[in-house]
Amino acid sequence: MRKPAFEPGLEKAAEAAERRRGFLLGLPAYVYLVVFFAVPFFIVFVTSFARRSATGATKYDEFSTSAYVKLLDPLVGTIVWRSFWIATITTAVCLLFAYPFAYYIATRRPAVRNALLVLVMIPFWSNFLVRTYAWRFILGSDGPLGTLTEAMGREPFRLLFTPAAILIGLVYGFLPFMVLPLYAAIERLDWRLVEAARDLYADGWTAFRKVTLPLTRSGIIAGSLLVFVPSFGAYVTPAILGGGKDLLLGSYIVTQFGQARNRPLGSALSIVIMAVMLVALMIRNRSGAEEI
Amino acid sequence: MKRWTILLLVLAMTAAACGGTDPADTTASAGGVGSDTTMAEATGIDACAPGETDGDLNFYNWAEYIDPDLITAFETESGISVEYTEYESNEQMLAQVEAGAAPYDLVVPSDYMVDTMLAEGLLVKLNKSALSNLGNLDPAFVNLPFDPTSDYSVPYQWGTTGIGINTATLGDVDPSWDLIFNPAVADQYEGRISMLDDPLEAMVAALHYLGYTLEEVIADNNLDAIAEAEAVLTEANARVAKYDSVNFGDDLVNGEVDIAHGWSGGFFFSFAEVDNPDDYAYIIPKEGGVRWVDNLAIPVTVEHPCSALAMIDFLLDAENGAQLTNWNYYGSPNQASEEFILPEILDDPAIYPTGDALENLEFIPQTGELGLELQDAFLRSKG
Numbered sequence: 001m002r003k004p005a006f007e008p009g010l011e012k013a014a015e016a017a018e019r020r021r022g023f024l025l026g027l028p029a030y031v032y033l034v035v036f037f038a039v040p041f042f043i044v045f046v047t048s049f050a051r052r053s054a055t056g057a058t059k060y061d062e063f064s065t066s067a068y069v070k071l072l073d074p075l076v077g078t079i080v081w082r083s084f085w086i087a088t089i090t091t092a093v094c095l096l097f098a099y100p101f102a103y104y105i106a107t108r109r110p111a112v113r114n115a116l117l118v119l120v121m122i123p124f125w126s127n128f129l130v131r132t133y134a135w136r137f138i139l140g141s142d143g144p145l146g147t148l149t150e151a152m153g154r155e156p157f158r159l160l161f162t163p164a165a166i167l168i169g170l171v172y173g174f175l176p177f178m179v180l181p182l183y184a185a186i187e188r189l190d191w192r193l194v195e196a197a198r199d200l201y202a203d204g205w206t207a208f209r210k211v212t213l214p215l216t217r218s219g220i221i222a223g224s225l226l227v228f229v230p231s232f233g234a235y236v237t238p239a240i241l242g243g244g245k246d247l248l249l250g251s252y253i254v255t256q257f258g259q260a261r262n263r264p265l266g267s268a269l270s271i272v273i274m275a276v277m278l279v280a281l282m283i284r285n286r287s288g289a290e291e292i
Numbered sequence: 293m294k295r296w297t298i299l300l301l302v303l304a305m306t307a308a309a310c311g312g313t314d315p316a317d318t319t320a321s322a323g324g325v326g327s328d329t330t331m332a333e334a335t336g337i338d339a340c341a342p343g344e345t346d347g348d349l350n351f352y353n354w355a356e357y358i359d360p361d362l363i364t365a366f367e368t369e370s371g372i373s374v375e376y377t378e379y380e381s382n383e384q385m386l387a388q389v390e391a392g393a394a395p396y397d398l399v400v401p402s403d404y405m406v407d408t409m410l411a412e413g414l415l416v417k418l419n420k421s422a423l424s425n426l427g428n429l430d431p432a433f434v435n436l437p438f439d440p441t442s443d444y445s446v447p448y449q450w451g452t453t454g455i456g457i458n459t460a461t462l463g464d465v466d467p468s469w470d471l472i473f474n475p476a477v478a479d480q481y482e483g484r485i486s487m488l489d490d491p492l493e494a495m496v497a498a499l500h501y502l503g504y505t506l507e508e509v510i511a512d513n514n515l516d517a518i519a520e521a522e523a524v525l526t527e528a529n530a531r532v533a534k535y536d537s538v539n540f541g542d543d544l545v546n547g548e549v550d551i552a553h554g555w556s557g558g559f560f561f562s563f564a565e566v567d568n569p570d571d572y573a574y575i576i577p578k579e580g581g582v583r584w585v586d587n588l589a590i591p592v593t594v595e596h597p598c599s600a601l602a603m604i605d606f607l608l609d610a611e612n613g614a615q616l617t618n619w620n621y622y623g624s625p626n627q628a629s630e631e632f633i634l635p636e637i638l639d640d641p642a643i644y645p646t647g648d649a650l651e652n653l654e655f656i657p658q659t660g661e662l663g664l665e666l667q668d669a670f671l672r673s674k675g
Contacts, residue, residue, distance in 0.1 A: 054660050055411045057390075075672050140548060158483075160548070161534040243534025244489045247674050258383045259491060260667045 041274075048267035056261025067264035071272060076252075083249040086163070087232040090170040094178040094227045095220065097171070102182035102219075106189075117183070120176050132169055132240045139165050139241065161243030169237040174230060178223040185219025186212075221284055229277055249273070335416055337590070340598035342424040342605060343370075347596040349603055350375045352385060352396040354586065356561060357449070359619035366606050372599055380538065389414055389591045396593045397600040400586045404492075406445045407438040407658040409589070415444045416590040422601040425608035425628075433625035436585065437655060445587035446604050447625035449557075449616060452645065452653060453493055453582040456541065456559040458550040460571035467575040467649075469501035471551050472531070473524050482531045484550040486543055489535035491670035492656050493582060497553060498524040500579040500652065507657050518662070518669050525673035535674065545572060555584075556643065560621035574642045580652020585625065 051064040070076070105116045123131060137143050139160040146156035159165045189212065197207040213220075235250030244251065249269070256266030340346070351363075355378040363374050377394075379385045382405040389396060389409070401409055409415050420426060423446070433447040455471055462481075470477040472485055487494055496506050498521035509517045533549055540554035541562030552559075559574040566572075588604045590597060606612055614632030617624040623643055624633060637643055645653070659666055 052664075054663070055408045055658070056663070057412050073668075075668060078675070142547065243486075244536060245529070245532065245534060245674060247671060252671075255667075255671070257387075258381065260664070261383060261386075262664065262667075 044267045044270055047263050048271050050264045050267075052262050052264055058263045064264070067262075067268035068272075070265050071268060076269070079247050079249055079252050082246060083232055086166060086170065086238075086248060087228050087234075089167060090174065090231040091178075091224050091228045093167070093171050094175050095224060098175060098178035098182050098223065099220075102179050102186055105179075105183050106186040113187075117180075120179050123176070128173065129236060129240075132173070132237055135165075135169050135172065136160060136240055139168070160241065161245060163242070163246055165241040166238045166246070166248075169241040170231045170234060173237060174227040177226040177230075181222040181226065182216065182219040185216040185222075189215055225280060225284055229280070232277075233273060335594055335597045337416060337419045337594075337597035337601070340419055340422040340601050342422050343602055344422070344598045345370050345372045345596070345602050346598040348373050348375060349596055349599040350377075350395055350397045351603065352377050352379060352388070352394075352399045354378065354400055355380055357400070357586075357620060359615055362607075362612060362615055362619075365612070366603060369606070370599070370602055374603075386414075389593055392593055394593070395595040396591050397596045398594075398603055399589055399591050400448055401445070401589055402656075403436065403438045403585050403587070404656045404658060406587055406589060409591070410439065410444060411658075414592050416592055416594055416597065417443050418446070418590065418604075419597075419601060422598070423605050423608065425605050425610075428608050428610055428613065428626050428628035430625050430627040433585065437657065439587070445589045446608065448586045448588050448607065449620070449622040450583065450585040450625055451556040451622040451643075452576050453488070453497070453553070453555055453584070454574060454576040454642075456544045456552040456554055456562075456572060456574050458544060458547075458571060459573050460568075461550050465575075467578055469497055469577045469579050469581075471577075472553060473498065473501045473528055475527065478528070478531055478551075481551055483533050485528075485532050485552070486534045486536055486540055486549040487528075487532050487553040488540065488555075489537045491667045492659070493537075493553070494525060494670050494673075495521055495666050496582050496654070496656065497577075498522075498528075500577070500581050503579070505580075505654050506659075507654055510657055510659060510662055513662065515665070518665060522669040522673050525670065526675075529673055529675060557620050557622045560643075564621075576642060576645050576649045576653070578648055578652070580649065580654065582656055583653035584655065 046060070047058060048067055049063055049065065051059045051062055051066070053059050105113055105120075108116065138145070139158070140146060141156040141158045141160070143160075146158055149155065149157035159168070193215070194207055194211050197211045198204075202210065233250045233253075234248065235254060238244075238246075238248045239251060242248070253266045253269055256262045256269070349372060351374050353376065357378075363376060367373055379388070382402050385399055385401065386405060386409065388394065389399065390412070406415070420443075426446070429447065433450070435442050436447075439445045455467075455469075457465065457471070465471060466477075468474075468477075471481070472478055472487070478485070487497075492506070495518070499506055499509060499517060501524060502517070502520055504514070504517045504521070508514070534543070536543065537554075540552045541558045543549050544552040544554075544559070545562045545566045556574055556576075559572070563569040563572050563574075588607065590600045594600060607616065608626065610626065610628035611632050613624050613626030613629035616622075617629065617633050617637060621637060621643060624630070630638065641649070
């Protein structure tokens with residue numbers, strides 16, 4: 001065996017080969033992105049500038065911005081505002097429940113920690129739709145809550161078909177998405193910094209506020225985004241638990257593609273929401289949050 | 293800043309995709325749905341003889357809308373097999389046909405949807421010479437407003453939209469929209485009422501409560517009446533527990549609500565499933581409301597037009613038509629079927645209304661430009 005003589009070209013060739021290999025490895029992902037993201041996105045984008053005929057057909061014969069103009073309708077504003085609030089409250093409640101819980105998990109022995117994490121994941125083993133229908137029973141007048149209040153001689157108490165029911169359903173569904181990033185952030189925390197704070201006479205609360213909280217900020221932001229984004233456009237939970245009373249964005253968009261037969265409006269709304277989410281992600285990047 | 297690179301890449305690819313596809317392609321494919329006359333020639337439907345089949349039938353029908361035994365009987369009689377799939381709304385079916393999602397040979401659009409599909413050139417003209425049982429139809433169901441010459445559709449079943457009530461808790465009540473809309477009557481049922489999550493159905497109910505019909509509102513372009521109806525619905529919203537077009541019957545018999553706005557057959561179906569069917573009733577409000585007809589029609593996606601015609605003719609048969617009604621409790625447009633329909637169905641005014649209730653019913657007309665306003669009025673009323 002002879003060592004190859006030093007040749008600058010050899011290194012370059014190796015680099016080029018490496019790049020080619022990289023490209024080939026990434027090819028399935030590129031194809032996936034084009035087929036399942038870029039093309040559908042393009043269709044939605046074009047449709048948002050199409051025209052709705054009187055019978056509801058989508059006509060591509062002229063460029064029309066009427067769908068975007070329609071977004072200024074007070075009705076849309078009300079729906080967006082309501083969805084925004086439901087998503088915000090869901091995120092806040094999730095954070096409130098998940099932080100102490102994630103903190104608890106992260107500070108256990110590794111064996112206990114893994115067991116608790118599995119418990120967080122267990123609900124994912126059954127279908128989301130089935131679990132949401134289970135809530136329908138729990139919150140209905142025949143459910144435990146209704147039976148209890150009825151046994152106490154009062155009108156059966158029913159949460160089903162109220163905004164509170166939507167909120168419960170959303171918090172239930174998205175809580176794990178908050179717990180996991182928070183756990184990851186807290187688990188990575190360098191506890192020596194907290195000890196140092198305590199050594200320097202910070203009380204427990206101050207140490208938490210000035211050291212733990214800022215250092216786990218990435219987890220808070222990641223978790224909040226993972227909860228906020230899907231609850232903002234949630235469709236299934238409000239449809240099943242909300243009784244279709246308080247219209248939210250997800251249902252409104254579905255209506256546009258179904259009964260209303262106004263695909264341009266549904267598409268325009270989807271585009272705007274995507275743009276808003278993109279801005280949210282950019283803010284997340286700017287704030288330096290690390291991986292989930 | 294790798295993340296930014298990826299993001300930029302994605303955006304660049306999107307831009308590339310935008311540039312790469314000619315929007316004219318989209319236009320071409322959207323406009324590619326041919327006009328119905330050329331379609332009829334292309335499908336060879338005019339060459340079909342009565343009872344002739346030309347391959348397995350792809351039948352796309354509403355959920356729970358045909359006695360499975362009838363399909364088996366047709367398969368035995370014709371020797372072909374039936375690919376049977378179901379949908380839950382007219383719009384769902386329309387989207388499938390528009391997209392050419394499957395080679396449907398036979399679909400069942402409601403009245404206003406026949407209108408829409410005709411306007412969009414999605415229906416094939418029927419070959420009436422292959423329909424030997426066409427004469428069995430009740431003349432009242434021929435040449436209806438949505439298909440003035442009956443060239444594209446054959447009535448399948450008809451029914452009404454009304455109110456299902458829990459008679460055990462409500463007792464004897466006046467059959468009227470007051471139960472939902474009149475504060476003096478309805479306030480005591482707050483939180484015990486459900487309505488169809490369907491803009492046109494809700495608007496027609498409110499309009500009839502106010503003494504209008506949707507037909508005249510559209511003819512007069514009467515925006516004031518729509519505003520009035522919206523106000524009625526807005527006020528009712530506080531009393532309504534939920535809007536649901538699928539579970540209205542079950543919610544009533546499960547006790548979630550005591551008053552439910554819904555389609556006749558849906559209630560009968562739910563009532564038949566419980567131990568105490570006498571505790572529930574379906575009423576047609578005296579002010580009237582929606583009367584609908586679902587129709588057999590052949591969409592442009594057809595591949596086996598003769599088989600589709602054979603199935604239509606089979607269902608037009610007097611006994612088979614009666615079997616449809618005896619199974620799903622909807623009215624039959626088939627006059628010859630009447631002697632085979634169970635007397636308790638024929639004599640039930642909730643299925644076969646008479647007098648004022650029948651007079652005041654209307655078909656949902658094509659809404660045209662007012663359609664979006666009606667949609668929005670309903671959505672606004674929900675808050």
